[in-house]
Amino acid sequence: VNLRLMGSALERAFHTLLPVNRYPIAFLNLEVPSSQVDVNVHPAKREVKFSDASQIFSLVFKACTEALQPITAIPVRRQMESQNCKRPESPQTVFFPGNGYSPPRGYRIQPEAKQFVQEAFQMEQDAGSEDIPGFTVLGQVFSTFLVVATASELRLVDQHAAQERVLYEKYLQLLKEGERPGQVIIPIETPLSGRSRQFVEAWLPRLTELGFKIELTDEGMVLKEAPVLFKKILSEGDIIEIIEYLQQHEGNEYNLGDYQQAALMLLACKGAIKANQRLSASESRQLLLELDNCQNSRTCPHGRPIWVAFDRETLEKIFARR
Ligand SMILES: [Zn+2]
Incomplete structure (x- = not known):
């Protein structure tokens, strides 16, 4: 009927x-x-x-x-x-959709997504205040992307790429001004394999110029300073990884003799840079402010985009309003 x-x-x-x-x-x-x-x-x-x-x-x-x-x-x-x-x-x-019906993927909120959405809402209350002229930090998602509103667009900023860019320019600036590009860290003693030791011995003067302060011991080495590119607290595992990475890639993709290439190489070390990390509202603003002062704020030193923007027209197209 x-x-x-x-x-x-x-x-x-x-x-x-x-x-x-x-x-x-x-x-x-x-x-x-x-x-x-x-x-x-x-x-x-x-x-x-x-x-x-x-x-x-x-x-x-x-x-x-x-x-x-x-x-x-x-x-x-x-x-x-x-x-x-x-x-x-x-x-x-x-009634349709009854038992056994499974909504199409994408319609269900995955448990981890719920957590990320909560993260976005849990940002400190001052997240919306405007310290940066024209910018409002709305939040952070997946501990990876900052959500930012400007007068004309919505921006998603890859915080890792942004951090890389900021550190890269800061590092090269220090080298250019003849200042030491290293920072004091909590000294860590690390064992070295035979090949790693040979590498460190051969490159010690250059590594020192690049911001490392290394003291060789009988079993390995003690690291007392590390380039400002790196996070301030390094583990023994991080250091072994960094030395092995440098040893593997020197002369192939990068050349430690070239400051810019050395900086790119150091930034590419896993474990050296903070990634997937919750940023507080003030840390987010600080990062965006520093990014704004960079000569290039569009791409990370390895060429990946730092942010994508959606202007009103783009959003209206996405939502079929145009
Ligand atoms: Zn990069």
Whole structure:
């Protein structure tokens, strides 16, 4: 039978879940006492008449709304609630999408995503204050991207790439001004393999120029200073990794004899740079401020983009408003 009432109940339940001019499909199994339905209203029996149409409408709408809740993931406003409305025992077994239905990927909020979303909201209250002219830091997602609003666009900033750029320019500036590009760290004693030791011995003067302060011991070495490119607290594992990385790549992709290439090489060492790290609101602002002062604030020293921007027009296109 043709039941426009059911169609509109269904459409209402799907409401904003479907784009304009798209319509839901459903298999509806509706059991109604025969006393409440008149099947003799249409010559070809294509229509039926319910004695209480609005009750049926509410019933279908409510059941559909509940069935769709896993997709919407946010509480659906309870509309048209009717106390005297008899409902099926288990709407999920009756109405599409019922048992066994799995919403398409992307509609469900993954547990880790929930945590990241919370992170964004947990940023300190002062996150919105405008220390940087024209910039508002809205938050951080995935412990990786800063979300920033400017007067004309929404920006996602890769904090790791931004950090690399800031450190790279700072490091080269120190070298250019003839200042020592190293920082004092908590001294760490590290064992060295035979080949690593040969490498350190051969390159010791250059490593010292680049900001390392290394004292060779019988078993290995003690590191007392490290380039300002690196995080301030290094573990023994970090140092072994750095030395092995330098040893493997020197002369192949990079040349330690060249300051710029040396800086690129040091920045590429895993373990040397902070990554995937929660930034406080003030740390985020500090990073953006320093990035703003860089000669190049668009790409990291290895050429990857630091940020992407969405202006109003782009956003409106994405949301099909244009
Ligand atoms: Zn890079």
